[in-house]
Amino acid sequence: MTDLPIYNPAEIEPKWQRKWDGDGLYHADIDPSMPKHYALTMLPYPSGELHIGHWYAMTPSDARARFMRMRGYNVMFPMGFDAFGLPAENAAIRRRIHPKEWTYANIQRMRGQLKSMGAMFDWRREAISADPKYYRWSQWFFTQLRKHGLAYRKMSPVDWCPNCNTTLAREQVWGDDRHCERCGTPVIKKDLEQWFFRTTQYAEELLDFSNIDWPERVQALQTNWIGRSNGSTVYFQTETQDRLEIFTTRPDTLWGATFMVLAPEHPLVEKITSPEKSGVVEQYIQQALRQTDIQREATDKEKSGVFTGGYAINPVNGERIPVWVADYVLMTYGTGAIMGVPAHDQRDFEFARKYGLEVRVVIQPEDIPTLDGATMPESVPAYGTMVNSGQLSGTPGDIAFEQAVAYLQERGLGKAAVNYRLRDWLISRQRYWGAPIPIIYCPEHGAVDVPDEQLPVLLPDDVEWLPTGESPLKLHPTWKLTTCPVCGKAAERETDTMDTFMCSSWYHLRYLSPDYGPAPFDPNEYDYWMPVDTYTGGIEHATMHLIYTRFFHKACRDMGVVKGDEPMSQLRNQGIVLGEDSEKMSKSRGNVVSPDDLVGRYGADTVRAYLMFFARWDMGGPWNSSGIEGSVRWLRRIWNLFTDEVGKSTAEASTLRVLRRKVHQALSQITHDFETFEFNTIVSGLMELSNHLSRARELGAAGSAEWDEAVDIYLRMMAPVTPHIAEELWDLRGKPYSIHNQPWPEVDQEAALEEQITLVVQINGKVRDRVQVPADIGEEAAKQAALNTQAVHKYLEGRLPKKVILVPGKLVNIVE
């Protein structure tokens, strides 16, 4: 017995991590002679613990980045921390520890955990959004957006979390009960002066995904979120001689409008309401406004409303129709006013039936019986021939929309219009732990930008934490006192900070040059590295971060700060790792899987391999603690297989030919799967090949040139998945450091070709036999071989087949 080293990840993993780190192996620097690849994975929030979800997101991303590196790309794979945010403040209040201290302690701990992954992060490029050298530029971007009219301040009803004491963006309000994303408390409405970014200005462009390779799923979610509606604006006139604009997606039903409805907040309500109705209307509005959005927006709620006593004139037929107020019309969409066409809209129908308003049919779809407004049990929203519609009567359904719009436009009664569900992005937060909004309020000059040379507006460290929930910046005795940059007189700072999504909208740019002073990023770095080639992260950011960062990039493009239309060329999302009970992991359920424990027990390589293997990456799924044993055994076997003593090869030539064939076939498959992010079949392909290698070894293959080639290729293929063991085995075989600097092996197509193939013999589409034939067999010979099989003889009993179908290289189907 010789002293063969045993596989001990606890020893080799830290050893190689230190060596790689010391050598700067993964440093990515501009090199115009090489094609670049910017691989980016979503940065974590420094909550304190790296959990298995981070590993699940990051290790395959790392493996892919490593693969690209071996393929000859100059790969940058940076990491950082999205370090501002509410949890730090909650910790501050609960544990009487400063958010900064809490955050940076967590960062330090998580940086260590991240390093235990053995990922190829270039830590020189680390960016932390809570660093003044970072948020100085978050503030600069805000100023730029304001200068270009893309940031504005407005008094508006906002979603307010009474527990967090702050506003929330629409995206941060979740669920049927409209609760706070962070703490789960139902939100309330509050009127506040708030800062907004004009995301709506980019609504149309954000719908265009034609130049980026993003998952259909994300495209669908974003498209849905932006909510484009094609229709037209129609100008009604009230009897008080006011213009009342409405938006409709069905201008072809205009002749069927039998009433109008205004949102309770609509500015014309007061004026249009007749004196005798004002009491009832006033009462209704008060009650509507008191309701929460949850009550008001519940779809199953019975519609309610009141008649204002006012009338408007339908511009297409001059009819006088009553104007109502109802809370099913929202001030925040369209113009806050609608025409009611009960025959062809279900909401209007329910309203009309309840209040006895006329239901008039103006659309008659061809395939259903003639409609009668008085008796129809529900609305008919389908397109169809226009009827009772003046000179447009008879217009067929397929052109009714365009004809109606044309009719309105010719007469100046309306125009084609598009509406979006997307709202402007509310970025004000009444919190301390965020980037201060760089604005100064002067009694004389109003809201004034903090001049660039005064940036950053630093967060004061000496703040008091009172359990009022009020932002400590408001309570600070002196911080907000300053002077107006325009007139120099006493003025006050804005005490709100920015939504952290603002900071994370451009972190990929800060990675380019995290210490750069003159600008948010070094333009040379930008020109070389951008755009991000592959972006990976969770699907849950589809309608938040991933819309914000696209908006941000487009806005920056229009401000002349960046180039190109999109920040990230390719996006891939991973799924979620659930607990073993198939439920979402949570501390209270006690089903949390700790990556640190797993690494301690099995080593990082095993955890990496299992995370890539156990599920389709984009699907995720429940954790299985016994399943990881498969990865443990695989790596142990590989270790033993490649460290075992090698004598002289005793294998036959055919064994070695088969060995080469299997190796190159696996290489071809694994290369393909790396390209397409199919990580689970990368690992299964490696496992399968290791089974072939074991067999070949038993047949005496070790010691041959073919065996050496097999091991060499094998180690390179596993290097992106399990970087430590690959490096160690590479080293043990006396190969030059580092395996991670080796090129990806080339497939020898000839070696991968099969010599013999198994031709499947089907009779009437059912498999009846198989026959071994040379791979290059001709058509006739293949058919003959199939017809000569026992099964076919037995089946046909001398009869002639009706048809013989050959799928070259695969099968012969004999049809009787």
Added chain:
RNA sequence: GCCGGAGUGGCGGAACAGGCAGACGCGCACGACUCAAAAUCGUGUUCCCUCGGGAGUGUGGGUUCGAUUCCCACCUUCGGCACCA
């Protein structure tokens, strides 16, 4: 209600420009090694069966010589949106 995924052995999953269903792994069973166990190695493992076969990829149809893969209609489930005019 609308939009988008997903339904394959006991389990995770593989195969789909239509062509051997169940690769790979977990689990399980049996065997080897061991005094014994663990570990390891080997063999088997979709179901039914009268051992000839038969059925089988959520359900029901269709196209085809041939369908897990394509088409139509459903069912279940997960995610998103939702009184959006």
